[in-house]
Amino acid sequence: xKKLFIFCCLAFGLLSWKEGVSQEKREVTLEDVFKKGIFRxxxxxxxxxxxxxxxxxxxxxxxxxxxxIKYNITTGAIADTLVNGETLYKEGQTSSLRFTxxxxxxxxxxxxIATEREPIYRRSSKAFFFIYDLKSKALSSLAQGDKQSFAxxxxxxxxxxxxxxxxxxxxxxxxxxxxxxxxxxxxNHIINGSSDWVYEEEFSIAKAFFWSPDSKLLxxxxxxxxxxxxxxxxxxxxLYPKDYKFKYPKAGEKNSKIDIxxxxxxxxxxxxxxxxxxxxxxxxxxxxxxxxxxxxxxRMNRLQNxxxxxxxxxxxxxxKVILTEKSDTxxxxxxxxDLTYLSDxxxxxxxxxxxxxxHIYWYKMDGSLIRQITKGNWEVNSMEGIDQKRKLIYYxxxxxxxxxxQLYVINFNGKGxxxxxxxxxxxxxxxxxxxxxxINYHSTSTDPLTVSLHRAxxxxxxxxxxxxxxxxxxxxxxxxxxxxxxxxxTTGGTELNAYMIKPSNFxxxxxxPVLMYVYGGPGSQMVTNRWGGSRESWYQVLAAxxxxxxxxxxxxxxxxxxxxxxxxxGRLGKYEVEDQIEGAKYLASLPFVDKDRIGIWGWSYxxxxxxxxxxxxxxxxxxxxxxxxxxxxxxxxxxxxERYLKTPQENPxxxxxxxxxxxxxKLKGNFFLIHGTGDDNVHFQNAVTxxxxxxxxxxxxxxxxxxxxxxxIYGGNTTFHLYxxxxxxxxxxx
Numbered sequence: 001x002k003k004l005f006i007f008c009c010l011a012f013g014l015l016s017w018k019e020g021v022s023q024e025k026r027e028v029t030l031e032d033v034f035k036k037g038i039f040r041x042x043x044x045x046x047x048x049x050x051x052x053x054x055x056x057x058x059x060x061x062x063x064x065x066x067x068x069i070k071y072n073i074t075t076g077a078i079a080d081t082l083v084n085g086e087t088l089y090k091e092g093q094t095s096s097l098r099f100t101x102x103x104x105x106x107x108x109x110x111x112x113i114a115t116e117r118e119p120i121y122r123r124s125s126k127a128f129f130f131i132y133d134l135k136s137k138a139l140s141s142l143a144q145g146d147k148q149s150f151a152x153x154x155x156x157x158x159x160x161x162x163x164x165x166x167x168x169x170x171x172x173x174x175x176x177x178x179x180x181x182x183x184x185x186x187x188n189h190i191i192n193g194s195s196d197w198v199y200e201e202e203f204s205i206a207k208a209f210f211w212s213p214d215s216k217l218l219x220x221x222x223x224x225x226x227x228x229x230x231x232x233x234x235x236x237x238x239l240y241p242k243d244y245k246f247k248y249p250k251a252g253e254k255n256s257k258i259d260i261x262x263x264x265x266x267x268x269x270x271x272x273x274x275x276x277x278x279x280x281x282x283x284x285x286x287x288x289x290x291x292x293x294x295x296x297x298x299r300m301n302r303l304q305n306x307x308x309x310x311x312x313x314x315x316x317x318x319x320k321v322i323l324t325e326k327s328d329t330x331x332x333x334x335x336x337x338d339l340t341y342l343s344d345x346x347x348x349x350x351x352x353x354x355x356x357x358x359h360i361y362w363y364k365m366d367g368s369l370i371r372q373i374t375k376g377n378w379e380v381n382s383m384e385g386i387d388q389k390r391k392l393i394y395y396x397x398x399x400x401x402x403x404x405x406q407l408y409v410i411n412f413n414g415k416g417x418x419x420x421x422x423x424x425x426x427x428x429x430x431x432x433x434x435x436x437x438x439i440n441y442h443s444t445s446t447d448p449l450t451v452s453l454h455r456a457x458x459x460x461x462x463x464x465x466x467x468x469x470x471x472x473x474x475x476x477x478x479x480x481x482x483x484x485x486x487x488x489x490t491t492g493g494t495e496l497n498a499y500m501i502k503p504s505n506f507x508x509x510x511x512x513p514v515l516m517y518v519y520g521g522p523g524s525q526m527v528t529n530r531w532g533g534s535r536e537s538w539y540q541v542l543a544a545x546x547x548x549x550x551x552x553x554x555x556x557x558x559x560x561x562x563x564x565x566x567x568x569x570g571r572l573g574k575y576e577v578e579d580q581i582e583g584a585k586y587l588a589s590l591p592f593v594d595k596d597r598i599g600i601w602g603w604s605y606x607x608x609x610x611x612x613x614x615x616x617x618x619x620x621x622x623x624x625x626x627x628x629x630x631x632x633x634x635x636x637x638x639x640x641x642e643r644y645l646k647t648p649q650e651n652p653x654x655x656x657x658x659x660x661x662x663x664x665x666k667l668k669g670n671f672f673l674i675h676g677t678g679d680d681n682v683h684f685q686n687a688v689t690x691x692x693x694x695x696x697x698x699x700x701x702x703x704x705x706x707x708x709x710x711x712x713i714y715g716g717n718t719t720f721h722l723y724x725x726x727x728x729x730x731x732x733x734x
Contacts, residue, residue, distance in 0.1 A: 025479040027544040034720040039537040041448040044465045053434040066099050076463050105157030123206040150207035154215035168193030168220055181263045191223040196256045202639035203284045212292040218263040219295050223256040236707045251641040252648040258283050262314040273312045274319045284333045290345045304643045307331040322367035329569040330643050338383045353562045373414045381405055387435040402559035403529045409457050420459030426530030443531035445483050479504045481543035490582040497527040501539050501549040513597035513734050514587050517551045520576045521605035522644055523558040526551050538723055554579035572644055573612050573658030580613045584620040599623035599734040611660040618668040623734045625672045628682050631690040632659045664693035670733040671701040676709030
């Protein structure tokens with residue numbers, strides 16, 4: 001009996017020990033984040049709502065093939081496999097065709113699929129396109145010759161338009177005959193139907209042609225970039241490096257000249273639209289009104305402080321200004337396309353910052369205001385859908401908190417506003433065509449993505465489509481630092497939003513080094529209550545090594561109204577850096593922070609900020625890492641830079657007073673400069689110029705370049721290498 005008792009005690013002790021081992025949490029490693037993708041969340045992507053409102057389709061990839069699956073909305077069950085990639089074969093090939101995207105025709109009889117996609121810049125690409133007939137199961141090449149870009153069905157599904165080698169074409173699907181709309185396209189000179197580099201990057205336009213509602217007309221841009229200066233980027237790898245030259249208008253230099261034309265398919269003729277005698281302008285958007293006879297043209301002046309809506313007659317080309325908005329700083333063109341012409345062809349709805357916060361307005365077609373629909377000291381982030389039958393507008397807003405995005409619905413008359421999202425955090429939505437359902441993507445800073453199907457307009461949940469349960473279970477295995485939000489007040493009285501990640505074993509009696517993360521550019525926002533990506537997972541690696549991570553959204557960032565955002569106008573860098581230094585001062589005052597070990601890092605605009613913060617805040621920052629930074633705004637593009645600084649000819653002090661190059665001699669601490677030589681956005685020239693200035697000032701620093709990598713610095717082992725290198729640097733220098 002005594003032996004049995006001893007055995008039971010030993011067994012119980014062994015069991016307890018095993019449980020203790022199994023419950024022991026482990027630290028996050030770089031391999032976990034960047035190689036194993038342990039913290040990568042699942043989503044429901046590639047959603048296309050079908051016209052009957054009862055089904056949606058989704059693109060799904062396996063190692064074997066790609067599929068377009070049709071799902072029942074309410075049950076989530078598979079209703080059909082519209083495209084089985086295992087059965088698709090390109091002529092002359094024995095392996096099945098892999099595809100990366102698809103589009104259904106309006107009648108849902110055909111699918112346009114893209115294969116062998118090749119990226120060009122941030123939003124542009126080219127590929128080989130195929131038409132798959134859902135009835136006959138026949139697969140046809142859209143066009144012959146080189147790859148095509150932006151292939152798009154006409155609204156009636158009878159034609160597909162596309163761009164190839166700077167020219168615009170369309171194919172009639174009944175006979176698969178190709179028709180040329182333009183023939184004068186030439187690399188680095190004339191672009192038809194797609195945008196030049198700067199429009200793509202700063203106005204989010206890549207496809208620059210648009211079908212009319214009746215499918216009989218094509219409105220399109222022509223960019224004459226002949227007078228735009230070339231940027232020469234060397235591509236390394238061969239015995240002799242190759243030159244890649246593309247047109248890039250730097251601040252104060254010449255832009256492309258723009259023409260807007262409408263091609264009449266039945267007549268084979270084009271009408272050139274009157275966009276004014278001034279050629280140094282921008283046309284950031286085109287919209288068709290419902291009647292196919294009137295084209296809406298958005299026109300802005302070079303300084304972007306005046307926006308006009310023109311209505312043009314597509315038969316004569318004549319235009320009339322129906323609405324004008326002006327600003328002492330700049331009119332922020334909305335990249336979410338918050339301008340909708342209603343089907344009655346009598347009114348339109350758009351958003352504007354004209355009352356100091358972005359809100360929704362309703363206008364008559366002549367530009368006279370019917371009413372302001374939303375009001376308050378908060379912002380409409382985006383209009384997500386307009387149900388014209390019920391006269392309802394769905395929008396995401398910051399009304400609850402600038403750190404969150406919540407879904408609301410409101411009547412056209414500005415009444416009956418209701419909140420449809422139910423939990424704190426960040427929401428994004430995707431509405432069905434008939435506005436009976438929407439898919440909601442919700443997360444918080446501590447909870448990964450939950451994807452759910454809801455009824456509109458009540459918001460009632462129908463089904464949860466993805467919970468990320470596996471990820472949640474994996475998270476419980478790791479020793480994660482706590483993330484918390486806080487506010488800090490500057491000496492000038494401005495309240496700034498911030499977050500902090502502490503080590504999991506945080507001890508308030510110890511002193512910790514701090515790494516601040518900054519982006520800080522106009523209208524941006526890093527301090528948000530949503531699930532972070534791999535970059536934020538990296539902060540858990542650093543937290544496990546005893547670092548506190550802090551992020552402060554300085555003045556000039558978004559979601560807090562026009563005045564907070566526009567304060568940096570004409571002097572980028574001044575107030576933003578002041579606020580980051582104020583953040584460092586505040587942190588230095590905390591009893592658990594080692595004031596002599598505060599660092600800062602950032603990427604792109606954030607690299608500009610981290611460089612300038614170290615140079616101007618040498619008494620507060622010990623170390624800075626700058627990845628792909630702008631170092632002189634004279635090197636950056638016209639649209640972005642002049643929007644906030646005017647031209648360098650008009651505002652030379654604004655360009656030079658807060659350039660890191662100007663302050664290179666003030667470097668005291670540790671500085672690490674990283675850039676990709678293939679960066680078509682923030683050119684490697686920025687790094688070279690700063691290095692020159694630092695050498696002239698006899699300052700020691702570290703630099704590293706990634707051959708041929710673009711602004712994102714990725715590909716193969718690149719991302720892991722980069723973060724491994726930055727981690728090692730921080731461990732040694734902070």
